[in-house]
Amino acid sequence: MIDDVPRRNLTKEAEVSDLRCIKALWRAGSAAWAVPADWWAPAVDAMVLALHRGQSVDHACAALGGARARTGVGVAEGLRDLAALYASLGRAEPPLTALCAFASGWAEASFAPMAELTCDDPLSGLATPPYLRTRLAELYREAAAGGLSPGSSHRLVVVSLGVPPADPFVRIADLLRAAEVMRATFPGGDTLALMPPARVAALIRVRLAVRLTALRRSLRGLAAEVVAHRLPETLASAVRLTLPQTPPAPTSRGGGGNGAGGPDLRLSTMSDREKLLDEIKAKGVVHGRVVLSSGKEADYYVDLRRITLDGLAAPLVGRVLLDLTEDLGYEAVGGLTLGADPVATAMLHAAAARGQVLDAFVVRKEGKAHGLQRRIEGPDVAGRRVLAVEDTTTTGGSVLTAVTALREAGAIVVGIATIVHRGGDEKLAAAGLPYRTVFSLADLGLG
Numbered sequence: 001m002i003d004d005v006p007r008r009n010l011t012k013e014a015e016v017s018d019l020r021c022i023k024a025l026w027r028a029g030s031a032a033w034a035v036p037a038d039w040w041a042p043a044v045d046a047m048v049l050a051l052h053r054g055q056s057v058d059h060a061c062a063a064l065g066g067a068r069a070r071t072g073v074g075v076a077e078g079l080r081d082l083a084a085l086y087a088s089l090g091r092a093e094p095p096l097t098a099l100c101a102f103a104s105g106w107a108e109a110s111f112a113p114m115a116e117l118t119c120d121d122p123l124s125g126l127a128t129p130p131y132l133r134t135r136l137a138e139l140y141r142e143a144a145a146g147g148l149s150p151g152s153s154h155r156l157v158v159v160s161l162g163v164p165p166a167d168p169f170v171r172i173a174d175l176l177r178a179a180e181v182m183r184a185t186f187p188g189g190d191t192l193a194l195m196p197p198a199r200v201a202a203l204i205r206v207r208l209a210v211r212l213t214a215l216r217r218s219l220r221g222l223a224a225e226v227v228a229h230r231l232p233e234t235l236a237s238a239v240r241l242t243l244p245q246t247p248p249a250p251t252s253r254g255g256g257g258n259g260a261g262g263p264d265l266r267l268s269t270m271s272d273r274e275k276l277l278d279e280i281k282a283k284g285v286v287h288g289r290v291v292l293s294s295g296k297e298a299d300y301y302v303d304l305r306r307i308t309l310d311g312l313a314a315p316l317v318g319r320v321l322l323d324l325t326e327d328l329g330y331e332a333v334g335g336l337t338l339g340a341d342p343v344a345t346a347m348l349h350a351a352a353a354r355g356q357v358l359d360a361f362v363v364r365k366e367g368k369a370h371g372l373q374r375r376i377e378g379p380d381v382a383g384r385r386v387l388a389v390e391d392t393t394t395t396g397g398s399v400l401t402a403v404t405a406l407r408e409a410g411a412i413v414v415g416i417a418t419i420v421h422r423g424g425d426e427k428l429a430a431a432g433l434p435y436r437t438v439f440s441l442a443d444l445g446l447g
């Protein structure tokens with residue numbers, strides 16, 4: 001029997017023999033070990049040596065606790081094993097300092113991997129939704145401290161893959177491709193996040209928004225929709241943008257284009273712009289001799305009121321025009337009545353659906369002689385950044401009339417946007433304003 005008196009004058013061989021013996025006794029006294037081969041660790045030898053030599057066991061106990069944690073042994077099981085060592089030597093239970101050292105070593109080793117956890121999705125390398133929300137919270141805090149609105153400095157660009165492909169491999173491949181395109185489009189320090197199941201987002205500074213066109217181009221062939229959300233007033237609204245979305249509803253009237261009564265997958269996976277183009281071709285183009293607003297004659301007419309007042313197409317108009325002009329930074333939108341009116345209200349409602357506030361206004365063709373005699377109806381535009389819109393431009397005369405009236409009213413016109421461009425290039429260019437159009441006549445097969 002090996003007593004517990006420290007043996008300082010033993011020969012090397014005798015000490016080795018004692019240590020072996022203690023270890024065997026300890027092992028025998030230890031409870032059944034889930035994986036027997038895991039019992040021994042260098043820390044076991046260090047523990048036995050310290051105890052045999054009468055040295056402090058704290059360091060060895062901490063190392064033993066760490067070793068036990070790394071092999072998946074629970075703290076209670078590890079402590080019982082430590083107690084078995086003391087018992088095998090006929091000693092009382094381990095002292096409190098030894099127990100504390102063991103527990104600290106065990107805890108440190110158990111929680112170490114957490115310190116290495118990242119906020120990245122392992123497959124795409126993009127940030128996780130919780131990280132994106134943390135980043136948003138930081139941004140809103142910073143904006144509040146500076147008395148600014150996050151909407152004036154940042155956009156949340158969201159690429160949605162429409163109806164996520166049922167095949168998980170196809171979905172992952174599509175998401176990875178979208179992630180890659182996002183990384184290439186926004187290579188700076190922007191936060192890029194994966195938003196399962198089928199969205200990728202980038203939190204970007206406004207000045208980078210011009211890259212949206214490039215982004216949309218790069219995503220061609222992926223049936224992806226790109227929306228640049230101006231950050232809403234409150235963090236809660238911004239966070240809502242990052243939450244899982246309900247799947248898109250079927251988009252064709254009367255349900256099912258597949259003859260089975262289910263959603264029309266072809267339409268629901270198209271981008272808003274593609275859907276709008278189909279709507280205009282189907283409902284807006286009228287062939288025949290017509291006199292245009294300018295007095296000129298033409299062989300066809302694009303009746304966009306049948307689009308901007310259509311319950312299915314109007315929301316598309318709103319979203320597509322918001323996307324097209326989102327880098328221009330405006331607070332109100334409108335144009336010369338009547339064609340521009342539903343365009344502006346479609347944009348107002350599309351913005352509201354995105355948690356943004358956008359005012360609309362109507363520019364009368366002539367001033368009004370009674371009432372408040374206002375030429376421009378709606379919230380005041382004086383001193384505000386406004387976008388002039390039209391459903392179509394043939395000579396550009398109508399929209400430029402609106403621009404003149406807006407300037408006379410003190411508005412800052414930041415650009416012109418229209419759904420279909422028929423003509424008026426020279427006049428519009430002379431206005432010196434950014435001019436955006438969703439479709440050309442060639443897009444409609446009329447050019």
Ligand SMILES: O=P(O)(O)OC[C@H]1O[C@H](OP(=O)(O)OP(=O)(O)O)[C@H](O)[C@@H]1O
Pocket residue numbers: 293294336337338339340390391392393394395396397398399424
């Ligand atoms: O570029 P332009 O040559 O000005 O033509 C385009 C304008 O013509 C149409 O409106 P219209 O003049 O028929 O009047 P309405 O909007 O009152 O219907 C259309 O809605 C545009 O406003």
Ligand SMILES: O=C(O)c1cc(=O)[nH]c(=O)[nH]1
Pocket residue numbers: 291292293294300301302303304392393394395422
């Ligand atoms: O020039 C126009 O009056 C005009 C052309 C057109 O195609 N559509 C329309 O509404 N107005």
